[in-house]
Amino acid sequence: MRNRILNDWNIFLPGRGVRNFFAGVLIYGIAYNCFYGVLNNYLVDIQHFTEWQRGVLEFFRELPGLFLIVILALMHRASEWKILRIGALIALAGVVGLLFVGSSHALLILLVMIWSAGEHIFMPARNSIAMHIARHEKAGASLGLTSSAGFLGQVAGGLFAAGVFFFARRHFPEIPQKTLYNFIWIVIIVLLAAMYLASFPKLTESQQVRRPRLYFSRKFRKFYMLEIFYGARKQIFITFAPFVLILIYGLDTAEMALLVGICAAINIFGGTLIGRLIDKVGYRNVMIYDTVVLFFVCLIYGFADRLFPPGVAVWAVMITYVFDAIISTASMASSIYVREISDSTEEVTATLTTGISVNHLISVLAALLGGWLWTSFGVGFLFIFAAVMALCNTAYALTLPKPKEAQ
Structure with a gap:
């Protein structure tokens, strides 16, 4: 076990703030799931x-992601680490x-939009740092460990x-629900403050990755199209899958x-396994089969009440x-595709940011x-739409060149 951990740690380059990075990612993960x-x-x-x-709330929650390319263009001279800190402070304010x-x-x-702005600022910086702190041939493994x-x-x-x-329901049923939610918000505030403090590693502030203010390139057109299909099917699950469980099947908080x-x-293990799988079989194969599986996931989700007692x-x-949460980690394959056809680390970061938008x-x-x-x-028709988007994603992924052919 000790040798396995050491081998995992050896995929990283020295002097890149690896410990601080993973501490921040861990703390943010706690805050993220307390919130969602x-x-x-x-x-x-x-x-x-x-x-x-x-649906209306989700429309506004996702607007910061749509305008992320503009938001990060205003910070084009900032280091990736500084962007992490800015994201933490904005989310904390929300x-x-x-x-x-x-x-x-x-x-x-408005407040959920502010939280979302911090979350979306964090996303491309996290993935970019994860690849930049790793040895070139181990980028997939680094993303998986992240x-x-x-x-x-x-x-x-x-x-x-x-x-x-x-605990509150069993021992203190008289406590108002709103008080319990407020307690969760306070915990998240403390966690985000801790993440901010963790994002000050030594010797990394000079490792600035400069980004153009706005960046589009024809060579990434397939990546942009895949992001469109992924965005559609992802949004259905993020927005409405929990509401199905709450409103139709009655799950409480x-x-x-x-x-x-x-x-x-x-996904502690799923993320690592998929990262290694990408390194082994290639991003193209992972993109294709991920969305084939998702097609059937959509059908079960939309029609379970008709198929089962x-x-x-x-x-x-x-x-x-749970299964959808596992296969969603395969989206990291697109980051590897971008890195393979990019000419510089600056181009990787700029393209990932554009892809999010x-x-x-x-x-x-x-x-x-x-x-x-x-x-x-009805809910069935909603998930038919998600299934169609998954099939479109599969069909388009088939047009990608194999890794050795990527230009």
Whole structure:
């Protein structure tokens, strides 16, 4: 076991702030799952959101991702580490506001947008640093370990949030639910402050990766198109899968937080295995088969209530939820594709940032469309749409050149 850990550590270059980086990723993972482990139940229990209102909220939550290329263009001279710190502070400001939001849906949406802006700023910087701290031939393994560290934090966050609500429900049932949610927000604030402090490694501030203010290139057109398909199918699951479990199958806050913790626990190993799989079989094969599997996941999720008895259907949907969380980690394959056809680390970072904005172009529309599809035609039709997007993703991934042919 000790030799395995040492071998994993040897994939990194010395003097790159590896320990600080993984400490920050771990802490952020805890905060992330504390937030998303309870958010959907908070929207139902405290804010009384409907399916349509959930779609509207998601539209605005994803806007920072759509405009990420502009946001990061304003920080084009900042180091990746400084961008991590900025993301942590912005997310922290959004969570602080949740303590005082009251019943105003408009203010709630604004605060979730602020949290989301910090989250989206963090994403490309994290992936970029993960590749830059690793030896060139081990970028996939580094991304996998980064993913696993984040999932380890998410396990802790999900279990903590679930434990808070389970304990309160059993021993202090008189405590108002809003007080419990506010306690979770305070914990997240402390965690984000700790992440900020962890993002000051020695000797790395000079390792600045300069990015052009705005960057599009024809050679990345396939990557941009794949991001569009990925953004559509991803958004359906992020937005509406938890609402299916809450509104249709009745999962409460503790149960949902526990479920997302289980997803993260499995992905501690799933992220590492998929990272190594990408290095072994290539990003192209992973992209293709990932979305083939997702097609069937969508069908089960949308039609479990028709395919199984009620007692079985809820378990089928929960298992499908966990399985989708596992295969979602395969999206890191696109980062490897970008690195393979890029001419510099600056181009990698700029392209990943552009890719996030591109997939959010469809994400914000998918959130509204998804709410309308569910309200108008039912949850089954909603996931048929996600399944079609998965098939489109598969078909387009088949057009990618094999790694040795990539230009």
